Amino acid sequence: MFEQQASHFSPQSRQNGHYLCLHGHFYQPPREDPFTGLIPIEPSAGPFANYNERITFECYRPNAELGNFTAMSFNFGPTLLAWLERSHSDVYQRIIASDHAHLQRYGVGNALAQVYNHTILPLATCADKRTQIRWGLRDFLQRYGHPAQGMWLAETAVDLETLELLADEGVLYTILAPWQAARPIDTNQPYRIRLPHGKSITVFFYNSLLSGGVSFNDHMTSNADEFVSSVVMSQLNAQKSFDREAQLIMVATDGELYGHHKPWRDKFLAYLLTSGAECHGMEICTPGRYLQLFPPTHEVELYTPSAWSCSHGLARWSTGCSCTEGDSSWKSALLSALTNINGKASQLFEQTAGELVADPWLMRDEYLALHYGWEEPALFWDRHCKKNTLVTQEQIWRLRMLLEAQFYHQYSFTSCAFFFEDLNRIEPRNAIAFARRAISLTWQALGIDLQSDFVQDLASAHSWQTGLSGADLYRRLPIVDEGLLPRA
Incomplete structure (x- = not known):
């Protein structure tokens, strides 16, 4: 199926492609009382009973109904998906169906698995790391109906043992922050990480200027056309690919900013995914699909242990x-x-x-x-x-x-x-x-x-x-x- 879809792209268009990936990390910590299974009333979430309900109304539901999960790259925390399945099955089914639609069209899904309990894996024992990875992959298989190719690490916290365990379980890639690389890199391409016992894994590094801007700069996401034409396109020339013109600009953020942290940004995202990027010569792509088109040709070592939201390692x-x-x-x-x-x-x-x-x-x-x-x-x-x-x-x-x-x-x-x-x-x-x-x-x-x-x-x-x-x-x-x- 993928080969049929891929035949629509000429070799020249593949080599000269400008690709944009929007990745959303959708996660909420479990709020249930472990003895009753019920979420206590959270007054600050009013008029909703708790933040799960509020964020579903402001973010998960509108993004699902707008079809944003069909085109973007995303991961959902397994414990959050379990709650959505029980409490808002229609939203849950739309999310699962979005990955199925991407799989049917391109031969690869656009959902990533996540370590099960959002544990900082480099701080865990080897046995607990393995359990977190295997639970996350098993949950993904049960819900989406196919094995996960990629896996999101909580806070992108990483060490080599974690990557080796991912590779042992068949995970092909993960997403990290650019400062987790041990040397300067071109974030417009994926890299291969060689692991101590002979295996390897692919890492996509997100664009920090765009990811930070989308997260914290309201002006940057007020107009999708300006975002692509002035902000994204400038990043294509900021870093020159080593040996090819194909480039992937990756924006990775907390998914809840699209509608919860930033009202109306779900609509910004919808226009960007369906029209805005294409009108300015950018093709929306996901990591799994890009990896099939352009396997990594360069290697890099990582600064470990490290994470995306702490400049002090894992402190x-x-x-x-x-x-x-x-x-x-x-x-x-x-x-x-x-x-x-x-x-x-x-x-x-x-x-x-x-x-x-x-x-x-x-x-x-x-x-x-x-x-x-x-x-x-x-x-x-x-x-x-x-x-x-x-x-x-x-x-x-x-x-x-x-x-x-x-x-x-x-x-x-x-x-x-x-x-x-x-x-x-x-x-x-x-x-x-x-x-x-x-x-x-x-x-x-x-x-x-x-x-x-x-x-x-x-x-x-x-x-x-x-x-x-x-x-x-x-x-x-x-x-x-x-x-x-x-x-x-």
Whole structure:
């Protein structure tokens, strides 16, 4: 199918092509109470009940109805897609259908997968990195019906181990910021990254001037014709391709700016994708399609670990840095508390599951299908339990509780918990709540108390605005049924 479509382009037009890619990273952190599955009322989102509802009304729905997802490159956070499927199935179906339409027309989809919980992968263990990648790819396959070629890394945070794991899972490309390259590059072309064990992966670097302008300069996106004719076209000559005239200008931004952060920009995007770019000699293209037309011919090394929204490597999500105001030392204390409890829970999981299961970590990597009911339980347990080992229903129940605990430990590392300026925000409180849900599940399965040490660790994290500690925030979480948690 792709070859039929590609035949419409002459060799000369391919070599002289000017291509424009608009990539939107659509993501919201999970807001559900992990014990009830319900999103609490968020007054500041009024007149809507919560920000998921508000952003759907302002961004996801209008962009879907305008057909923007059919032409642009995009990724949706898996946890956000799960909520959309439950709460606004018509919007969800339009998003999925957009990728199908692009696949049918060009032989390649325009949606990218995303690491499942928006975890900063270079800060994660190798096992957790692999789980995040495999869960993201499995979720994509289930929803879109075909394997993902590209994968969005949370905050474009990258190290070589992460890229190797992507390549091991068959991912062909990702998108990074230009300052993540170890030397000056031409952002108008993709690059190949050679990996330590012989494999490689392709990286597209977005145009920082355009991406930053679209994100923060209202004037730049007030007129789509002027945006292409004066701003985009100037970038074609700003960097000369090394050996070919074909050039790809990539603009990568948070997707929510198209209608939520910036009202009416969904309509700007629609005109740009359907008419504006073409009228000025630019062809709209996506990374997967461009990669088929123009495989990378140059290589580059990366500055690692690095990310797109922190000039201090990964300090914004680990030790804290000047990227956020105030005293950010709470970040290292919170990360340490979550890392400690994750390590203890992982040991318990491996020890308990190892008695019954051939490979506990492979079982965890494949757990998403059981959690969401995409696979029959009997098939799942038959595949993972040791052969010739009698496993009782009580043992199966215990394994399921421990897998659910692992599921919520992964949720606790959502990057948004560390992104902003203070501990006493909804994002860190949610991370602590997810960890408490994991504590509850471990307590039910094994009768082992992980709560005491966790609360003690949380006491070291303090809000510089209110003086509250992480332990205070833990105790202020909604009350749950007696027996689901060890006594404080």
